[in-house]
Amino acid sequence: MKYIQAVFECDPNTEVVRDILADALAKTGFESFLSSDNGLDAFAPFPSYSKESVERIINDFIIPANIQYTVRELEDRNWNEEWEKNYFEPIVIGNSCIIYSSFHHPQGEYRYRILIDPKMAFGTGHHQTTSLVLEQLLTMELLDKSVLDMGCGTGVLAILASMRGARRVTAIDIDDWAYENALENIRLNGIHSINVYQGGAELLGAETYEVILANINKNILLQDIPVYSSVLNKDGLLITSGFYEEDIPEILKICETNNLTFIGFSEKDHWVCMCCRKI
Numbered sequence: 277m278k279y280i281q282a283v284f285e286c287d288p289n290t291e292v293v294r295d296i297l298a299d300a301l302a303k304t305g306f307e308s309f310l311s312s313d314n315g316l317d318a319f320a321p322f323p324s325y326s327k328e329s330v331e332r333i334i335n336d337f338i339i340p341a342n343i344q345y346t347v348r349e350l351e352d353r354n355w356n357e358e359w360e361k362n363y364f365e366p367i368v369i370g371n372s373c374i375i376y377s378s379f380h381h382p383q384g385e386y387r388y389r390i391l392i393d394p395k396m397a398f399g400t401g402h403h404q405t406t407s408l409v410l411e412q413l414l415t416m417e418l419l420d421k422s423v424l425d426m427g428c429g430t431g432v433l434a435i436l437a438s439m440r441g442a443r444r445v446t447a448i449d450i451d452d453w454a455y456e457n458a459l460e461n462i463r464l465n466g467i468h469s470i471n472v473y474q475g476g477a478e479l480l481g482a483e484t485y486e487v488i489l490a491n492i493n494k495n496i497l498l499q500d501i502p503v504y505s506s507v508l509n510k511d512g513l514l515i516t517s518g519f520y521e522e523d524i525p526e527i528l529k530i531c532e533t534n535n536l537t538f539i540g541f542s543e544k545d546h547w548v549c550m551c552c553r554k555i
């Protein structure tokens with residue numbers, strides 16, 4: 277899997293412009309963002325996006341303002357190493373959880389220490405949606421629960437669920453890099469209670485769960501929530517993320533038509549983590 281990188285030059289003092297730009301790009305399918313001294317780097321997945329289609333999106337919708345940018349195709353391996361070494365800093369979630377990589381040596385007392393070598397997969401805890409779901413997991417009763425992590429990325433949510441006592445955890449991702457990376461991270465953390473599969477909702481049906489985590493995106497959620505609900509036990513919880521506050525009514529509607537009742541939501545920079553209970 278390759279990425280298309282768009283590098284925008286913005287005045288480092290105008291953080292607001294950077295935020296507005298990242299927000300607009302996220303709505304057109306850019307998946308990750310890095311603030312740099314000179315502006316913003318944004319990444320869109322190939323082949324869903326090509327250099328040409330990214331340039332078209334930027335020209336048509338994003339940049340009526342005069343912001344300079346360049347677009348390039350990024351090779352997997354170079355990008356991994358560059359990103360991993362230069363950008364991933366340890367992150368503390370709540371008071372009890374730290375996520376770090378093998379080249380960090382974090383000090384401090386944390387009950388949950390999660391070692392993640394992210395490679396190409398999403399899920400270091402830095403993205404608002406990941407941290408929102410991790411925060412939610414820290415407040416939930418997970419002891420002896422069966423948990424499904426759909427769109428597991430690095431496996432970080434599955435790993436925390438397992439560390440918090442979940443009895444059986446299934447982690448699924450459609451992307452082959454994420455699948456391999458989740459396996460690797462689960463092994464690095466010495467966990468044996470997580471099964472990892474590559475695929476999507478078509479894999480579901482054989483087992484049911486007490487908690488389902490799905491930090492994916494609005495369109496996949498709208499499509500797959502009926503399937504998630506069908507494998508969620510009565511009174512089970514569905515935790516969704518990967519969408520914006522403005523999308524809540526649409527996501528909620530599909531939840532409610534699938535026997536899922538609204539419990540609450542948390543929000544960070546307009547990203548949402550929503551919790552529903554199966555009735």
Ligand SMILES: C[S@@+](CC[C@H](N)C(=O)[O-])C[C@H]1O[C@@H](n2cnc3c(N)ncnc32)[C@H](O)[C@@H]1O
Nearest residue numbers: 398399406427428429449450451454476491492
């Ligand atoms: C936003 S990332 C979340 C990763 C991680 N769970 C986290 O919270 O940081 C979404 C993940 O969902 C995966 N994905 C996309 N479509 C999917 C689908 N239909 N079924 C399962 N996984 C999917 C992507 O490959 C990606 O790894």
